[in-house]
Amino acid sequence: xxxxxxxxxxLKKPESVIDAVANxxxxxxxxxxxxxxxxxxxxxxxxxxxxxxxxxFGADDPENVIFTCNSTEALNIAIRGTVHYGDHVITSVLxxxxxxxxxxxxxxxxxxxxxxxxSNEKGDIDPxxxxxxxxxxxxxxVVTHASNLTGxxxxxxxxxxxxxxYGLLTIVDASQTAGSKKIDVKNxxxxxLCFTGHKAMMGPQGTGGLVIGEGVDIRxxxxxxxxxxxxxxxxxxxxxxRLEAGTMNGHGIAGLNSAVDFICSVGLxxxxxxxxxxxxxxxxxxxxxxxxKIYGDFDAxxxxxxxxxxxxxxxxxxxxxxxxxxxxxxRPGAHCAPLMHKALGTVSQGAVRFSFSYFNTFDEVDQAxxxxxxxxxxxxx
Amino acid sequence: xxxxxxxxxxLKKPESVIDAVANxxxxxxxxxxxxxxxxxxxxxxxxxxxxxxxxxFGADDPENVIFTCNSTEALNIAIRGTVHYGDHVITSVLxxxxxxxxxxxxxxxxxxxxxxxxSNEKGDIDPxxxxxxxxxxxxxxVVTHASNLTGxxxxxxxxxxxxxxYGLLTIVDASQTAGSKKIDVKNxxxxxLCFTGHKAMMGPQGTGGLVIGEGVDIRxxxxxxxxxxxxxxxxxxxxxxRLEAGTMNGHGIAGLNSAVDFICSVGLxxxxxxxxxxxxxxxxxxxxxxxxKIYGDFDAxxxxxxxxxxxxxxxxxxxxxxxxxxxxxxRPGAHCAPLMHKALGTVSQGAVRFSFSYFNTFDEVDQAxxxxxxxxxxxxx
Numbered sequence: 019x020x021x022x023x024x025x026x027x028x029l030k031k032p033e034s035v036i037d038a039v040a041n042x043x044x045x046x047x048x049x050x051x052x053x054x055x056x057x058x059x060x061x062x063x064x065x066x067x068x069x070x071x072x073x074x075f076g077a078d079d080p081e082n083v084i085f086t087c088n089s090t091e092a093l094n095i096a097i098r099g100t101v102h103y104g105d106h107v108i109t110s111v112l113x114x115x116x117x118x119x120x121x122x123x124x125x126x127x128x129x130x131x132x133x134x135x136x137s138n139e140k141g142d143i144d145p146x147x148x149x150x151x152x153x154x155x156x157x158x159x160v161v162t163h164a165s166n167l168t169g170x171x172x173x174x175x176x177x178x179x180x181x182x183x184y185g186l187l188t189i190v191d192a193s194q195t196a197g198s199k200k201i202d203v204k205n206x207x208x209x210x211l212c213f214t215g216h217k218a219m220m221g222p223q224g225t226g227g228l229v230i231g232e233g234v235d236i237r238x239x240x241x242x243x244x245x246x247x248x249x250x251x252x253x254x255x256x257x258x259x260r261l262e263a264g265t266m267n268g269h270g271i272a273g274l275n276s277a278v279d280f281i282c283s284v285g286l287x288x289x290x291x292x293x294x295x296x297x298x299x300x301x302x303x304x305x306x307x308x309x310x311k312i313y314g315d316f317d318a319x320x321x322x323x324x325x326x327x328x329x330x331x332x333x334x335x336x337x338x339x340x341x342x343x344x345x346x347x348x349r350p351g352a353h354c355a356p357l358m359h360k361a362l363g364t365v366s367q368g369a370v371r372f373s374f375s376y377f378n379t380f381d382e383v384d385q386a387x388x389x390x391x392x393x394x395x396x397x398x399x
Numbered sequence: 400x401x402x403x404x405x406x407x408x409x410l411k412k413p414e415s416v417i418d419a420v421a422n423x424x425x426x427x428x429x430x431x432x433x434x435x436x437x438x439x440x441x442x443x444x445x446x447x448x449x450x451x452x453x454x455x456f457g458a459d460d461p462e463n464v465i466f467t468c469n470s471t472e473a474l475n476i477a478i479r480g481t482v483h484y485g486d487h488v489i490t491s492v493l494x495x496x497x498x499x500x501x502x503x504x505x506x507x508x509x510x511x512x513x514x515x516x517x518s519n520e521k522g523d524i525d526p527x528x529x530x531x532x533x534x535x536x537x538x539x540x541v542v543t544h545a546s547n548l549t550g551x552x553x554x555x556x557x558x559x560x561x562x563x564x565y566g567l568l569t570i571v572d573a574s575q576t577a578g579s580k581k582i583d584v585k586n587x588x589x590x591x592l593c594f595t596g597h598k599a600m601m602g603p604q605g606t607g608g609l610v611i612g613e614g615v616d617i618r619x620x621x622x623x624x625x626x627x628x629x630x631x632x633x634x635x636x637x638x639x640x641r642l643e644a645g646t647m648n649g650h651g652i653a654g655l656n657s658a659v660d661f662i663c664s665v666g667l668x669x670x671x672x673x674x675x676x677x678x679x680x681x682x683x684x685x686x687x688x689x690x691x692k693i694y695g696d697f698d699a700x701x702x703x704x705x706x707x708x709x710x711x712x713x714x715x716x717x718x719x720x721x722x723x724x725x726x727x728x729x730r731p732g733a734h735c736a737p738l739m740h741k742a743l744g745t746v747s748q749g750a751v752r753f754s755f756s757y758f759n760t761f762d763e764v765d766q767a768x769x770x771x772x773x774x775x776x777x778x779x780x
Binding site: 019021023026027029031035036039040043044045046047048053054055056057087088089090091093094114115116117118119120122123126214216222223224225238240241242243244245248249251252253263264265266267268269270273334337338340341346347348349350351352353354355356359365 | 400402404407408410412416417420421424425426427428429434435436437438468469470471472474475495496497498499500501503504507595597603604605606619621622623624625626629630632633634644645646647648649650651654715718719721722727728729730731732733734735736737740746
């Protein structure tokens with residue numbers, strides 16, 4: 019199988035990551051739940067992972083790195099733990115349902131009102147539009163670092179500059195960029211970064227987290243045992259315990275730790291360079307095929323995604339032919355980004371997403387280009 | 400190291416479970432996020448795990464098996480997703496903070512009122528006390544299947560019989576029993592079962608879930624992408640999507656799948672029998688040591704826990720000596736069960752918990768008995 023669905027999850031993980039998880043499953047106790055070596059060793063591994071992630075994302079305090087089971091949980095914690103009754107929140111039409119549904123829930127339950135940054139025909143947003151949407155009661159802006167549909171990146175630094183002019187909290191969904199694009203939360207003005215471990219980070223499924231800026235106050239989401247301060251009736255005040263309840267996924271976090279090591283050993287720039295090269299080779303190979311519609315902006319910073327349709331053919335049908343006849347794994351359909359599909363006019367057709375990882379090869383790209391050409395030819399007949 | 404902290408997490412996992420996770424990390428895509436084999440295969444593995452767990456816990460519908468990252472999350476979902484403003488809830492002094500803190504949160508935020516089943520000096524509750532605590536506005540009873548401190552089991556069948564006489568919803572915390580004690584949700588009258596994967600289930604950390612009875616309505620907790628019904632602004636209505644948002648921990652669930660296979664191949668009765676034998680051998684070995692105080696009821700059904708103190712010695716000190724001088728891993732301190740400690744009078748001393756798993760040996764038990772004897776001798780000097 020040629021796996022080109024890396025924006026959903028990277029299938030190929032470094033062997034060191036798999037080894038780290040297997041080793042953890044042979045040696046780990048429950049962190050913060052005992053004073054013996056198996057428990058303390060787990061606590062150390064988890065804290066070491068906080069240190070590595072803080073450094074990786076340019077944050078000062080490893081205790082402000084919170085682990086979750088995926089970025090959806092991180093976004094629920096960030097959005098629902100900071101916005102209050104009656105607040106106004108700005109977001110964008112690029113967002114994934116992991117941002118939209120928490121916001122819609124607040125809209126329905128807590129009289130939170132929402133405004134959306136619009137996109138142009140290429141799927142880009144203009145940070146200056148924030149000035150038109152902001153109101154006295156605007157509390158926060160929640161925006162993705164890159165669209166999971168088009169691959170277009172947003173200009174987070176410019177967005178946070180404008181947002182901070184108005185005193186807004188900035189929450190960034192880095193699901194599509196963490197692990198392949200440089201993220202420096204301080205330099206980029208990100209108050210809360212939400213990331214997942216299983217995509218470009220190349221870590222295990224079941225991992226992800228938040229990186230929280232100094233002085234940013236997030237209410238607890240899940241509450242329960244913390245292994246410390248057992249006599250408090252509430253969740254402890256301090257991070258990370260405030261936002262982490264119950265037994266941690268030590269096995270998965272050990273894998274994420276190793277994944278950060280892998281990325282740093284190869285180099286983030288090198289990973290990005292290779293992914294971009296794969297993506298551009300594919301783009302150049304398919305863009306002039308007759309009947310092909312490609313979505314997104316290829317003249318601006320982007321992730322390694324090419325999203326397309328062939329004529330008016332249903333995206334699910336194309337993706338099926340790719341899978342069954344060519345052994346090429348892509349993702350069709352709606353991509354959990356309803357407003358982006360509306361903006362691009364692909365609500366009923368969906369779109370076929372090809373997404374590349376560091377472990378893909380040029381030969382795989384060439385086979386995918388050939389497959390798209392053949393399917394487009396076939397469909398014309 | 401002799402690992403006797405299995406009530407916190409089982410350190411020793413079946414090799415087949417580790418292999419299943421490693422294999423999943425080499426082959427799995429993102430479930431429900433594509434139509435190619437890597438994605439479909441993941442969906443199949445996850446659904447197969449629902450089927451196995453439904454059968455394992457005596458439930459009819461695999462779609463009512465929900466995956467979470469631990470039992471704390473399951474309990475947050477169950478408690479906070481069913482109780483409404485102004486309701487009254489009955490629970491017990493045996494509960495862990497994973498039950499207590501969600502209830503205290505509802506008490507502080509939603510005017511939910513709480514009553515607690517008391518315990519006798521052995522740490523047992525009397526189901527008949529429910530009749531004294533129930534009120535017209537009582538909505539639910541939340542109760543553990545076994546205390547994580549004493550190991551005492553509760554009579555869930557009798558509790559749910561009485562609770563259902565009054566129309567109460569029954570929520571059971573099976574963190575300490577799932578995997579070593581027979582649980583049949585229908586036969587035992589459990590409306591919502593909450594379990595964890597990393598204790599007696601012998602699965603990976605980062606796994607757990609709920610088993611929901613027919614017609615039981617739980618509001619969504621986390622909301623976000625589901626891979627289906629992308630154009631809904633709300634979480635889909637149907638289980639399991641209603642309660643599962645974002646990318647599933649497919650790697651961990653594959654391990655849990657294998658863990659259920661392991662338990663079923665050995666036999667739940669055989670696992671329970673061996674654990675009980677280990678526990679009783681330890682209990683018989685230490686119970687008559689001068690100065691030893693043992694907590695819990697050893698004449699009634701129980702899990703494989705022996706919780707004790709040596710004279711008035713701080714439990715942390717004893718546990719440290721066991722770890723450092725004898726290489727024996729136990730857990731001291733407060734055990735996240737504040738009301739049970741209050742009832743037993745061990746708030747300041749804590750207690751040293753020895754907890755056994757199927758993989759422990761009689762030789763390990765004998766060494767632990769010898770260590771306790773020596774420490775007790777030492778402390779008398």
